[in-house]
Amino acid sequence: MPIRKAVLVSIFAAVAAAGAARAQTKEVEVVHWWTSGGEAAALNVLKENLQKQGYVWKDNPIAGGSGVQAMTVLRARVTSGNIPTAVQMLGFDIQDWAEQGMLADLTPLATKENWAAVVPESLQKFSKYQGKWIAAPVNVHSTNWIWANKAVMDKIGAKPPTNWDELVAVLDKAKAAGVTALAHGGQPWQDATLFDSVVLTTGGPDFYKKTMIDLDQASLSSPTMKTVFERMAKLRTYVDSNFAGRDWNLASAMVIKGDAAMQIMGDWAKGEFIGAGKKPDQDFLCFRFPGTQGAVTFNSDQFVMFKVGADRQQGQNALASATMDPAFQSSFNVVKGSVPARTDVSDAAFDACGKKAMADLKEAVAKNAFMGSMAHGHANRAAVKNAMYDVITRHFNGQLPTDQAVKELAAAVKAAS
Amino acid sequence: MRAGGALGWLQQALPKLVLAPSFAAVLLFVYGFILWTIYLSFTRSRLLPVYELAGFDAYERLWLQPNWWRAVNNIAIFGSLYIFICIALGLLLAILLDQKIRGEGFLRPVYLYPMAVSFIVTGTAWKWFLNPGLGVEKTMQAWGFSWFHFDWLINPDMAIYTIVIAGVWQASGFCMAMFLAGLRGVDSDVMKAAQIDGAGAFSLYRRIVIPQLRPVFLSAFIVLAHMAIKSYDLVIALTGGGPGNATELPSTFMYSYTFTRNQMAVGAASAVIMLMTICAIIVPYLYSELREKSA
Numbered sequence: 001m002p003i004r005k006a007v008l009v010s011i012f013a014a015v016a017a018a019g020a021a022r023a024q025t026k027e028v029e030v031v032h033w034w035t036s037g038g039e040a041a042a043l044n045v046l047k048e049n050l051q052k053q054g055y056v057w058k059d060n061p062i063a064g065g066s067g068v069q070a071m072t073v074l075r076a077r078v079t080s081g082n083i084p085t086a087v088q089m090l091g092f093d094i095q096d097w098a099e100q101g102m103l104a105d106l107t108p109l110a111t112k113e114n115w116a117a118v119v120p121e122s123l124q125k126f127s128k129y130q131g132k133w134i135a136a137p138v139n140v141h142s143t144n145w146i147w148a149n150k151a152v153m154d155k156i157g158a159k160p161p162t163n164w165d166e167l168v169a170v171l172d173k174a175k176a177a178g179v180t181a182l183a184h185g186g187q188p189w190q191d192a193t194l195f196d197s198v199v200l201t202t203g204g205p206d207f208y209k210k211t212m213i214d215l216d217q218a219s220l221s222s223p224t225m226k227t228v229f230e231r232m233a234k235l236r237t238y239v240d241s242n243f244a245g246r247d248w249n250l251a252s253a254m255v256i257k258g259d260a261a262m263q264i265m266g267d268w269a270k271g272e273f274i275g276a277g278k279k280p281d282q283d284f285l286c287f288r289f290p291g292t293q294g295a296v297t298f299n300s301d302q303f304v305m306f307k308v309g310a311d312r313q314q315g316q317n318a319l320a321s322a323t324m325d326p327a328f329q330s331s332f333n334v335v336k337g338s339v340p341a342r343t344d345v346s347d348a349a350f351d352a353c354g355k356k357a358m359a360d361l362k363e364a365v366a367k368n369a370f371m372g373s374m375a376h377g378h379a380n381r382a383a384v385k386n387a388m389y390d391v392i393t394r395h396f397n398g399q400l401p402t403d404q405a406v407k408e409l410a411a412a413v414k415a416a417s
Numbered sequence: 418m419r420a421g422g423a424l425g426w427l428q429q430a431l432p433k434l435v436l437a438p439s440f441a442a443v444l445l446f447v448y449g450f451i452l453w454t455i456y457l458s459f460t461r462s463r464l465l466p467v468y469e470l471a472g473f474d475a476y477e478r479l480w481l482q483p484n485w486w487r488a489v490n491n492i493a494i495f496g497s498l499y500i501f502i503c504i505a506l507g508l509l510l511a512i513l514l515d516q517k518i519r520g521e522g523f524l525r526p527v528y529l530y531p532m533a534v535s536f537i538v539t540g541t542a543w544k545w546f547l548n549p550g551l552g553v554e555k556t557m558q559a560w561g562f563s564w565f566h567f568d569w570l571i572n573p574d575m576a577i578y579t580i581v582i583a584g585v586w587q588a589s590g591f592c593m594a595m596f597l598a599g600l601r602g603v604d605s606d607v608m609k610a611a612q613i614d615g616a617g618a619f620s621l622y623r624r625i626v627i628p629q630l631r632p633v634f635l636s637a638f639i640v641l642a643h644m645a646i647k648s649y650d651l652v653i654a655l656t657g658g659g660p661g662n663a664t665e666l667p668s669t670f671m672y673s674y675t676f677t678r679n680q681m682a683v684g685a686a687s688a689v690i691m692l693m694t695i696c697a698i699i700v701p702y703l704y705s706e707l708r709e710k711s712a
Binding site (some may be wrong): 068071072075078081096097099100186187190236240241243244356381382383386390393394396397398399408412415 | 438463465466481483484544548549551568570571573656659660661662663673676677678679680707
């Protein structure tokens with residue numbers, strides 16, 4: 001009997017303790033996948049801001065660069081009713097969750113702080129659902145960048161190319177000089193990242209919108225799309241034979257070490273260069289994919305707010321407000337390699353590439369050429385995106401001839417949408 | 418009787434009491450979730466489970482996916498080669514080890530130990546080993562064999578066979594152990610009698626030993642078949658499903674459709690098809706085996 005009593009008492013104690021922990025209302029729990037050193041340090045700015053306001057920051061990082069693992073964890077947690085305060089999320093995932101009726105309404109706060117005036121409209125498409133704010137955008141990454149090793153470029157006597165033909169000429173020179181012309185990792189999303197830029201340079205922003213965002217069947221099967229696939233095949237010839245399955249940061253390392261001339265990758269690649277102690281314009285060059293100057297394909301990390309009890313809403317609002325704070329937007333994005341989601345943040349703290357990126361973003365917004373990246377889930381939903389991936393990656397790996405790839409792309413999109 | 422009643426009752430009930438929790442857990446977490454998956458496959462679940470029935474919609478969509486056809490095609494190649502080579506190699510190794518050779522105690526664990534390595538480690542090790550820029554091809558070329566090429570890992574037509582290589586490397590030693598145990602169980606008197614009758618080593622094994630190993634073949638087949646169908650970590654570590662999606666298997670398909678492509682119903686449908694495939698292979702086999710024994 002005494003033993004059973006002791007067991008019972010300890011169980012009650014444990015339950016009570018758990019209850020007490022849950023009753024801790026001044027707590028914000030954030031699920032994210034910013035686990036690299038710089039990212040974690042950048043997030044600290046937000047953490048300190050909230051701690052000053054008296055909140056307890058409960059960090060819940062889930063390793064895995066693409067966020068796939070985090071989304072799996074999130075699904076399990078939401079299904080079991082253990083809902084976090086905020087979750088880092090990308091693109092159409094936000095809309096999918098909103099559709100399930102799971103997300104909080106941030107509109108009162110957004111109206112008070114006038115987010116609508118400073119957040120670009122293409123970005124609002126993801127932060128809002130049916131006219132209500134559901135997420136606070138943290139940053140804007142753009143995907144149509146090229147990162148080049150300056151020493152290699154100087155050695156082969158090449159300047160940053162400004163159109164497709166010049167790009168091919170530079171790549172040919174690099175190949176002739178015996179370095180890998182294009183550092184690339186053979187994973188479907190990386191192939192698709194190239195595809196984003198090639199579509200944009202081949203058909204221009206309007207064509208990009210028609211094919212990648214509006215999924216217009218006629219444009220998807222047009223001769224322009226055939227040119228896109230031909231150019232993808234051309235790019236394939238500049239990649240070393242050993243690219244299959246390589247991670248993107250290993251491809252960046254090839255450029256950093258001078259084994260490769262350039263890499264086509266989003267601006268998170270800058271973090272690798274900076275981390276290796278390289279300086280923009282001195283050791284490496286950043287320029288827009290030739291022919292896409294003035295246009296930006298983006299993806300954007302956002303803090304999505306889930307519906308929580310009234311006791312936790314205050315913390316949620318404080319977190320959303322702190323996320324939109326210009327000081328946080330600046331200091332976080334300086335480290336992350338991306339640019340602020342607000343267009344009114346000063347570029348003083350940013351390096352040369354960051355300043356260029358912020359100017360490009362403003363120009364693209366003004367020219368209506370600020371568009372969601374297909375490769376990073378900001379042009380269409382996961383089903384369509386993955387259907388495109390399948391065709392692009394099979395073509396890039398030589399499993400699909402160009403003519404057939406054009407047909408299959410249109411068919412796959414139709415089947416998935 | 419009364420005095421021993423409590424003790425007797427305990428003795429009788431103890432096995433049931435001990436087994437009850439794990440029985441309940443298996444019932445819920447294996448069979449319960451099988452039923453749940455089957456139910457989900459008849460819904461229109463996408464991001465999260467929904468419970469409104471939608472008929473065979475998910476199955477229709479599943480069989481319309483070119484990816485699924487590739488996965489089915491790949492599992493046919495991988496499964497048949499993996500099972501056949503593992504059994505053949507395991508049997509051969511076992512027969513060779515059974516020749517009363519010196520150092521058997523040392524050789525046995527050498528062959529068996531790959532099984533102790535997880536698939537994820539096997540996959541990563543073989544990824545480096547087979548990578549043309551790092552592993553065997555580079556080494557051979559550095560040694561002066563410049564004609565040597567082995568780039569199956571990055572060749573979309575051959576990549577599925579590299580998975581067979583890594584899988585066989587890991588599991589054939591395990592098969593060997595099973596066959597060796599079986600060989601040791603063969604009645605030595607029968608073998609001696611056959612030898613006296615003048616049977617050579619080859620016909621001795623073909624006519625007398627191997628037919629007696631039938632139950633071992635069955636166990637090996639069942640173990641290997643389910644390992645082939647559930648092999649997920651090996652593919653993820655070795656090729657990530659690539660190059661392109663040349664090494665997509667039903668297991669990788671199921672995971673990506675359920676968890677990353679927001680098509681939970683289609684993923685559930687693919688899981689049900691996988692279950693049905695295993696049943697279709699194993700149930701008739703078990704049935705014929707068990708009927709033979711009772712006859």
